[in-house]
Amino acid sequence: MARRVTIKDVAKKVGVTATTVSMVINNNPSISTRTRDKVLKAIEDLNYYPNHAARSLVKRKTNTIAILAEFFYPLFYQQLLDGIEHRVIGSPYSFIHFATLASKPIREKIFREILYGRVADVLISFNRVPPQRLLTEYIKEKYPLVVIEHDVPGLNSVLCDNFIGGYKATEFLIKQGRKNIYCVSPRRIDAAGGSDVQIKRVEGFKKALEDHGMDFSEERIIETTHFYFEAGKECYNSVLKDIKGLDAVFAAAGDPVAIGIIHAAQNDKVMIPDDLAVIGYDDLEVAAFINPPLTTIMQPGKQMGIKAVEIALSYFDDDINSNVHKIVFEPELVIRESV
Amino acid sequence: MARRVTIKDVAKKVGVTATTVSMVINNNPSISTRTRDKVLKAIEDLNYYPNHAARSLVKRKTNTIAILAEFFYPLFYQQLLDGIEHRVIGSPYSFIHFATLASKPIREKIFREILYGRVADVLISFNRVPPQRLLTEYIKEKYPLVVIEHDVPGLNSVLCDNFIGGYKATEFLIKQGRKNIYCVSPRRIDAAGGSDVQIKRVEGFKKALEDHGMDFSEERIIETTHFYFEAGKECYNSVLKDIKGLDAVFAAAGDPVAIGIIHAAQNDKVMIPDDLAVIGYDDLEVAAFINPPLTTIMQPGKQMGIKAVEIALSYFDDDINSNVHKIVFEPELVIRESV
DNA sequence: GTGAAAGCGCTAACAT
DNA sequence: ATGTTAGCGCTTTCAC
Numbered sequence: 001m002a003r004r005v006t007i008k009d010v011a012k013k014v015g016v017t018a019t020t021v022s023m024v025i026n027n028n029p030s031i032s033t034r035t036r037d038k039v040l041k042a043i044e045d046l047n048y049y050p051n052h053a054a055r056s057l058v059k060r061k062t063n064t065i066a067i068l069a070e071f072f073y074p075l076f077y078q079q080l081l082d083g084i085e086h087r088v089i090g091s092p093y094s095f096i097h098f099a100t101l102a103s104k105p106i107r108e109k110i111f112r113e114i115l116y117g118r119v120a121d122v123l124i125s126f127n128r129v130p131p132q133r134l135l136t137e138y139i140k141e142k143y144p145l146v147v148i149e150h151d152v153p154g155l156n157s158v159l160c161d162n163f164i165g166g167y168k169a170t171e172f173l174i175k176q177g178r179k180n181i182y183c184v185s186p187r188r189i190d191a192a193g194g195s196d197v198q199i200k201r202v203e204g205f206k207k208a209l210e211d212h213g214m215d216f217s218e219e220r221i222i223e224t225t226h227f228y229f230e231a232g233k234e235c236y237n238s239v240l241k242d243i244k245g246l247d248a249v250f251a252a253a254g255d256p257v258a259i260g261i262i263h264a265a266q267n268d269k270v271m272i273p274d275d276l277a278v279i280g281y282d283d284l285e286v287a288a289f290i291n292p293p294l295t296t297i298m299q300p301g302k303q304m305g306i307k308a309v310e311i312a313l314s315y316f317d318d319d320i321n322s323n324v325h326k327i328v329f330e331p332e333l334v335i336r337e338s339v
Numbered sequence: 340m341a342r343r344v345t346i347k348d349v350a351k352k353v354g355v356t357a358t359t360v361s362m363v364i365n366n367n368p369s370i371s372t373r374t375r376d377k378v379l380k381a382i383e384d385l386n387y388y389p390n391h392a393a394r395s396l397v398k399r400k401t402n403t404i405a406i407l408a409e410f411f412y413p414l415f416y417q418q419l420l421d422g423i424e425h426r427v428i429g430s431p432y433s434f435i436h437f438a439t440l441a442s443k444p445i446r447e448k449i450f451r452e453i454l455y456g457r458v459a460d461v462l463i464s465f466n467r468v469p470p471q472r473l474l475t476e477y478i479k480e481k482y483p484l485v486v487i488e489h490d491v492p493g494l495n496s497v498l499c500d501n502f503i504g505g506y507k508a509t510e511f512l513i514k515q516g517r518k519n520i521y522c523v524s525p526r527r528i529d530a531a532g533g534s535d536v537q538i539k540r541v542e543g544f545k546k547a548l549e550d551h552g553m554d555f556s557e558e559r560i561i562e563t564t565h566f567y568f569e570a571g572k573e574c575y576n577s578v579l580k581d582i583k584g585l586d587a588v589f590a591a592a593g594d595p596v597a598i599g600i601i602h603a604a605q606n607d608k609v610m611i612p613d614d615l616a617v618i619g620y621d622d623l624e625v626a627a628f629i630n631p632p633l634t635t636i637m638q639p640g641k642q643m644g645i646k647a648v649e650i651a652l653s654y655f656d657d658d659i660n661s662n663v664h665k666i667v668f669e670p671e672l673v674i675r676e677s678v
Numbered sequence: 679g680t681g682a683a684a685g686c687g688c689t690a691a692c693a694t
Numbered sequence: 695a696t697g698t699t700a701g702c703g704c705t706t707t708c709a710c
Contacts, residue, residue, distance in 0.1 A: 004455060006703055017681050022705055030679060047476070049455030053401065054703035056392035058686045064435070072424065073417040082412050085438040089445065094458070096403070096435040099424040106428065116343060116388030119433070137386070229628040256625070263628040286595070289568040289602040291630050345687055356697050361689055371695060393687035397702045 005046045013042045025050060056118070065095040065312055066120035068110060068128060070102050074227060075256065076282045076301055077126060080148060083305025084124070091313065096120055100128070108134065115143055122312040124148065127197065129155065144315040146308050146325070149197055156325045158308045160299040162197050165331035166204025169250045169279045169297050174212045176339055178248035178277055181209070184222045184235055184261070185252035201252040201281065224253050232260020241268055248277040248339070255280035255287050255296055262290065262338065277339040293336035300329050344385045352381045364389060395457075404434040404651055405459035407449060407467060409441050413566060414595065415621045415640055416465060419487060422644025423463070430652065435459055439467065447473065454482050461651040463487065466536065468494065483654040485647050485664070488536055495664045497647045499638040501536050504670035505543025508589045508618045508636050513551045515678055517587035517616055520548070523561045523574055523600065524591035540591035540620065563592050571599020580607055587616040587678070594619035594626050594635055601629065601677060616678040632675035639668050 007025075011018045016035060023031050024039040031039075042048070056062045065088065069077060088095060096119065100107035111130040114123050115138055122144035129152055130138055138145050139154060146156040166183075173181050183205045185198045202221055209216040222239055224231040232251065240246060240261065251258035258280030262272050270276050272292055280287060283298035304327075311325045346364075350357045355374060362370050363378040370378075381387070395401045404427065408416060427434060435458065439446035450469040453462050454477055461483035468474055468491055477484055478493060485495040505522075512520050522544045524537045541560055548555040561578055563570040571590065579585060579600065590597035597619030601611050609615050611631055619626060622637035643666075650664045 004457065007705095008703080018704075019682080019706085020680060023680085026705080032679060035679080047451075047455055049452060049457075051396070051703050052456050052458050053392045053395035054686090055705080056686095057390070057396055057688090057703080058705045060686075062392065071421070073421050075414075075417075078412040078414075078417070082410070085411065085436075086440070089438065089440055094435055094437060096433055097424075098433060099428065101425070101428055112386075113388060116386055117391050118343065119391050229624055233628070256628075259625070259628050263630060263632075266630050285568055286598070286625055289572070289595075289598050290628075291602060291605050293602075346689095347687080357688075358690090358698080359696060362696085365689080369695060374695080390687050393702090394689080395702095396687080396704090397689045399702075 069126035079301025083302035087309040162200035166201035170208035232257035236264035408465035418640025422641035426648040501539035505540035509547035571596035575603035
């Protein structure tokens with residue numbers, strides 16, 4: 001990296017000292033207007049920009065927000081990211097992404113690096129928390145951590161109630177007269193990372209069934225290995241298609257899986273929703289554009305992202321921010337034509 | 340931020356000097372195995388992690404890659420990001436995202452910040468280049484810049500030939516016997532940012548028409564304002580539906596727009612592909628799962644992301660990397676059932 | 679209102 | 695094989 005213009009260059013050009021320039025940059029009021037103007041002009045002329053590392057070093061503050069996720073391409077995460085981006089712009093913060101790629105060692109390494117390496121001032125994590133020992137350290141060090149989609153006592157979290165979502169989806173199916181309802185969901189997510197999202201949705205499913213006097217058994221939960229379109233297709237072809245009397249599916253795994261199921265069912269000459277009702281989860285943009293349009297449970301992803309940033313930023317506004325924030329959004333049923 | 344354990348703490352604990360610890364961290368071979376082991380153990384015990392800012396400051400290297408895009412949620416960008424993430428993991432680099440939110444001043448500010456503020460060692464930009472004056476500075480300063488999806492002489496770029504893509508799409512439509520083909524594309528992207536992606540695709544469209552002796556006129560290009568599903572729907576409802584004799588559409592604007600068009604057309608009792616053939620662009624994951632499955636032009640997004648990172652990293656392997664890299668992938672026709 | 683001096687945590691010569 | 699010294703670019707007392 002070539003040498004760049006530093007604060008000293010600016011100082012020399014104006015005929016003041018680095019301190020003065022620094023004060024101007026930091027809006028210190030005890031600088032005369034005359035000097036301030038000259039300094040500002042020199043900064044402009046020389047294309048001076050403060051060195052981020054040097055600043056972080058002395059201020060012990062990086063002005064960056066870390067975002068951690070296993071992967072960033074799940075479509076629901078786009079909505080989260082969208083909210084985050086919009087909220088961060090205009091503030092002096094930028095953000096740095098860490099994809100842990102579903103690897104436990106990588107995840108642990110990243111959680112350590114963030115905590116101890118001072119890469120960022122605060123961490124927003126998508127559905128993942130540090131392993132227990134590290135988590136204790138986070139708490140002990142009072143490192144600002146906000147977790148989206150995962151509820152851990154003592155941690156800031158931004159949630160959308162998955163139990164209610166599962167309940168609403170199932171109840172709607174029941175009220176539409178469906179009698180033989182199955183739920184598609186990953187059964188057990190990577191225990192180490194710990195996700196209770198799916199579990200809660202399934203609990204809502206179960207409760208709704210019971211509340212309406214309908215039979216529930218574990219077999220009603222069909223397992224998928226992942227969350228993408230392909231999983232829905234595989235799921236239909238390998239198990240759903242052979243269930244006799246099946247008339248409804250709640251894709252707790254999300255809209256892409258629901259869409260995959262619909263796709264496979266239609267290929268199988270099954271009419272949606274007449275023969276089979278399908279309800280998704282998330283209300284992704286695409287949900288409204290398939291045929292038939294997908295009935296689903298909406299989570300306010302963008303709002304959730306915004307809220308996460310706001311909690312994060314609140315740590316810098318007042319230093320004495322010690323309360324734990326827990327924001328819970330309510331999922332909404334979006335009725336279209338697949339049920 | 341609380342004080343953390345520093346290199347000195349480690350040194351003191353072991354009874355050596357900071358230099359020694361530093362050498363261990365940096366794998367300097369001239370350290371005795373005995374000392375190395377003791378230092379490593381102390382690092383472990385104390386949970387020491389090098390301060391990123393301090394390191395960047397002295398090494399003049401941040402070990403971070405900046406990624407810039409207007410927004411990160413276009414679905415094709417997910418594929419790019421996926422490739423980037425996978426390629427970066429395992430290297431000592433992390434990456435920082437800058438969303439410019441379609442704002443010219445924000446974009447310029449970010450381009451300046453990256454160049455002068457030393458936030459990152461290299462910039463991978465999605466389809467955007469700095470304004471002319473700044474671009475000159477980038478080149479003058481030899482700041483490593485790789486641009487995806489935008490071909491600018493003298494800059495590293497990773498491309499997928501949009502002219503060929505447009506040509507292939509159109510030619511396929513023609514060979515399937517379509518006679519009255521329209522192209523849907525944003526006509527003029529933000530001139531300041533400068534995107535020629537769409538323009539090239541449209542040129543391919545035009546050339547294919549001409550090569551096959553078919554009439555081309557500007558009216559055959561239908562303008563959209565954005566790239567999402569909704570745009571396709573609007574486009575169909577406001578103009579496509581009234582075009583008499585229309586039998587094919589090339590959605591140069593991308594798969595989501597194609598899907599939006601199909602959705603709206605189906606609502607209008609138009610049969611796809613019998614009455615209307617629709618071909619998309621990108622081959623997003625969802626393309627295979629709509630009904631009918633979408634015929635489209637595939638761009639190897641993940642590969643493109645990987646390649647971009649590799650070019651970026653090459654700047655660190657050899658310092659004397661002065662040649663400009665220009666990688667051009669070839670788009671492929673993916674035949675499904677919408678044509 | 680501005681400057682001098684010290685130091686943030688680390689690394690890179692240069693010694694020894 | 696390890697320690698001494700200086701310095702990366704900036705901010706922050708504390709003087710004046």
